[in-house]
Structure formats: structure tokens, C-alpha cells
Amino acid sequence: xxxxxxxxxxKVLGKAVHSLSRIGDxxxxxxxxxxxxxxxxxxxxxxxxxxxxxxxxxxxYQAATPGQDPLHCKILMKSFLSVFRSLAMLEKTVETCCxxxxxxxxxxxxxxxxxxxxxxxxxxxxxxxxxxxxxxxPASCPYKLCAPARVLGEAxxxxxxxxxxxxxxxxxxxxxxxRSYQEDEADSSLKAMVTEMSLxxxxxxxxxxxxxxxxxxxxxEFRGLxxxxxxxxxxxxxxxDTPGRPAIFTVEDSTLDGHFVLATLSxxxxxxxxxxxxxxxxxxxxxxxxxxxxxxxxASDDMDSYMITMETSGGSEAxxxxxxGSPSPGPQPPCSPAPPSEDEDEDEAEPTTVPGTPPPKKxxxxxxxxxxxxxxxxxxxxxxxxxxxxxEG
Numbered sequence: 455x456x457x458x459x460x461x462x463x464x465k466v467l468g469k470a471v472h473s474l475s476r477i478g479d480x481x482x483x484x485x486x487x488x489x490x491x492x493x494x495x496x497x498x499x500x501x502x503x504x505x506x507x508x509x510x511x512x513x514x515y516q517a518a519t520p521g522q523d524p525l526h527c528k529i530l531m532k533s534f535l536s537v538f539r540s541l542a543m544l545e546k547t548v549e550t551c552c553x554x555x556x557x558x559x560x561x562x563x564x565x566x567x568x569x570x571x572x573x574x575x576x577x578x579x580x581x582x583x584x585x586x587x588x589x590x591x592p593a594s595c596p597y598k599l600c601a602p603a604r605v606l607g608e609a610x611x612x613x614x615x616x617x618x619x620x621x622x623x624x625x626x627x628x629x630x631x632x633r634s635y636q637e638d639e640a641d642s643s644l645k646a647m648v649t650e651m652s653l654x655x656x657x658x659x660x661x662x663x664x665x666x667x668x669x670x671x672x673x674x675e676f677r678g679l680x681x682x683x684x685x686x687x688x689x690x691x692x693x694x695d696t697p698g699r700p701a702i703f704t705v706e707d708s709t710l711d712g713h714f715v716l717a718t719l720s721x722x723x724x725x726x727x728x729x730x731x732x733x734x735x736x737x738x739x740x741x742x743x744x745x746x747x748x749x750x751x752x753a754s755d756d757m758d759s760y761m762i763t764m765e766t767s768g769g770s771e772a773x774x775x776x777x778x779g780s781p782s783p784g785p786q787p788p789c790s791p792a793p794p795s796e797d798e799d800e801d802e803a804e805p806t807t808v809p810g811t812p813p814p815k816k817x818x819x820x821x822x823x824x825x826x827x828x829x830x831x832x833x834x835x836x837x838x839x840x841x842x843x844x845x846e847g
Contacts, residue, residue: 455485455555458514464551468538469685470505475535476678477501482528482586485517493586500717502588511709527580537564592702595693600660603683603690609651623668628655635670669694670719679714
């Protein structure tokens with residue numbers, strides 16, 4: 455794989471890497487004919503992000519040398535982020551950025567060609583891996599709002615940087631409300647400050663949400679995508695369903711697509727933002743979080759028929775995401791409840807510590823499916839809800 459980024463696109467690429475670094479500790483790179491895909495997922499499987507840079511984004515782009523299959527690899531996020539650490543330096547001094555991936559040397563080489571003939575070369579070790587895939591479909595979400603990233607960015611400015619979650623909903627008069635999430639705590643002193651922002655319907659390019667609907671999600675990841683969208687002057691779309699189902703945040707133009715999929719709280723905020731009655735919530739079953747099934751698992755019943763490994767083995771045939779309008783290998787919705795697990799008691803008896811967001815409240819982890827070849831699996835992937843995040847956020 456070899457690609458060359460020039461001009462202001464170098465900073466755009468750096469901004470995308472900064473956004474991804476807010477979510478995961480590993481970066482998955484997958485060169486495809488459709489473009490270069492950068493993806494990550496957090497350790498609790500509750501947040502997933504992906505950017506696809508089309509060939510038009512690059513001055514030169516070659517997914518693979520003739521006669522060779524494209525490589526899939528993952529590297530430490532800190533290693534790749536160090537190349538684009540200073541965005542101001544990228545904008546002022548870097549003229550071109552060349553990224554090459556070679557399976558022979560097991561190195562990802564990033565060269566920054568700066569002014570006055572200065573060249574900075576970064577040799578990053580990587581691991582061969584299969585394609586990371588989250589199955590989702592924004593078109594299946596009944597609610598959608600779209601606004602310029604600048605509008606939403608200014609709306610979240612008043613919220614404290616340490617705030618973990620924010621609730622987004624539509625109240626009376628079709629006003630979009632952003633409010634800091636509150637828990638039922640015995641000590642009321644923990645709720646000393648409540649921050650709320652209200653936006654009118656005219657501030658949105660599209661608002662397809664009925665009054666009384668609200669979802670709660672992590673603010674840190676949302677801010678990361680907002681920062682990227684503002685820097686490239688794009689609109690941000692939010693697709694969501696009832697509480698507990700993933701919210702999908704998208705940005706797109708002719709040269710790039712960005713998707714962030716974030717888990718939401720499975721129960722609505724009891725304080726309900728003054729939105730009236732919220733969407734009813736059916737109890738979600740708990741499922742085993744980590745499962746690496748064998749081929750025979752897909753032919754069995756009960757829980758194992760829903761569990762699909764997080765990393766795919768479809769090779770170059772695996773799509774980078776499931777955006778709206780793309781064919782899905784299975785008819786399942788992006789996040790559907792599954793039957794209860796027989797190993798639930800055993801799973802609860804093994805406490806685990808999972809760093810990163812979201813905090814251990816009532817978030818449901820997203821489940822990442824694989825796109826398997828027909829020879830390995832008789833059925834398409836199913837995206838289901840996994841167990842609660844058990845670590846500390």
C-alpha cells in the first residue's frame with residue numbers, strides 16, 4: 455500500500471487520527487479499492503469509530519501492488535498519533551505526507567516532507583490482523599437530526615470537560631435540548647450543577663425526531679467527532695433509536711466518510727429534561743461479552759448462534775462499515791435483543807476491569823460482528839447487545 459497526502463489534507467488526516475485517539479488504544483488500517491480505512495474500538499466494546507478516505511483524497515493512492523492482496527494491520531494508537539501530534543506544525547511546515555505499508559518489512563512507514571528539504575521518517579511496527587467490522591445501518595434508525603458542526607460545537611462548550619455523559623432530546627416546541635446527565639444518588643450534593651442548552655428547530659438542517667425522545671451517551675467521543683467536523687466545515691448527523699440502542703454519528707463529503715457508533719444508556723434519565731414521557735424501554739438480556747466461536751457454533755442454537763467474532767476473516771471482501779444504503783449480509787437490525795445466556799451466572803461471577811469509557815452504569819456494549827465467507831458460516835452476521843461495561847470509566 456502506498457498513498458500520498460498533500461496540502462491541507464495532511465491536517466485533515468491528522469485531525470481524524472486525533473478523533474480516533476479519543477476512543478481506542480489500537481488503530482486498524484485497511485487499504486481497499488474504495489479508499490484507506492482507519493478504525494478503532496474501545497476496550498469495553500461500547501464505542502466504535504471509522505474513517506474512510508476515498509482515493510480522491512490522496513494525490514496518489516495504491517491499495518496493493520499488482521498480484522498481491524491488500525494488507526490488514528493494526529498499530530498502537532500512541533505510535534501513529536505521535537506522527538500527527540502537533541496539528542499546528544502539520545499546517546505550517548508539512549507539504550506532503552507519504553504512507554507506505556510493506557508486509558516484507560512489517561513496518562508502516564510515514565514520511566513527512568517539510569519545507570526547506572527537511573524529511574521526517576517514522577517506522578512503526580504493526581501486527582497483521584483481520585478486518586475490524588461493526589455492523590450498523592443509520593437508515594434503520596427512526597430518529598435523525600442534522601446540523602452544522604459549528605452549531606453543535608458551540609452547544610457543548612458550556613459543559614464541563616470532566617462531564618462523562620450528556621443527554622440529547624427534543625422537548626416542547628420541538629426544541630433540541632442538551633443536558634448533563636443526572637443519576638439517582640442518595641447524596642444530592644453530587645448534583646450541585648446542571649448544565650442545559652436549548653436549540654431551536656431553525657438551527658437544524660433536518661430534525662426528524664418527535665417530542666419526548668431522549669438518549670444519553672458519552673460526551674468525550676462526541677466532542678472528538680465534533681472537533682473534526684468543525685475543522686473540515688462539515689455537517690454532523692445523529693441517528694438514534696430508543697434508549698439502550700446505539701447512536702450513530704456521521705459526517706461525509708465527496709472525499710471522506712466518518713462514522714462514530716456510541717452505546718447509550720439503557721434507561722432514560724429519570725429527570726427527563728422536561729421532555730414529557732420518554733420512549734418505553736424493554737429490559738435487555740445480558741450476553742457474554744467476549745466469545746470467539748468456531749465454525750460449528752454458528753449451526754448451534756441459543757446464545758452461540760448470535761455470537762460472532764469481533765475481527766473479520768472476509769479479507770478484502772469485507773466492507774469498511776455498514777453505511778446507509780449498503781447491502782447487509784443479514785436481515786438483522788443494527789442492534790437487536792438476543793435470548794438470555796445460559797452462562798449468565800458464570801459470567802457475572804468473573805469480575806473484570808475494563809479501562810476507558812463509558813463508565814459502569816447502564817450502558818450496553820456494542821457487539822462487533824464479522825463478515826465471514828459462506829464456507830465458514832451458514833448465516834450472515836448479527837449485531838447484538840453484549841454485557842454491561844464492568845470497568846471504571
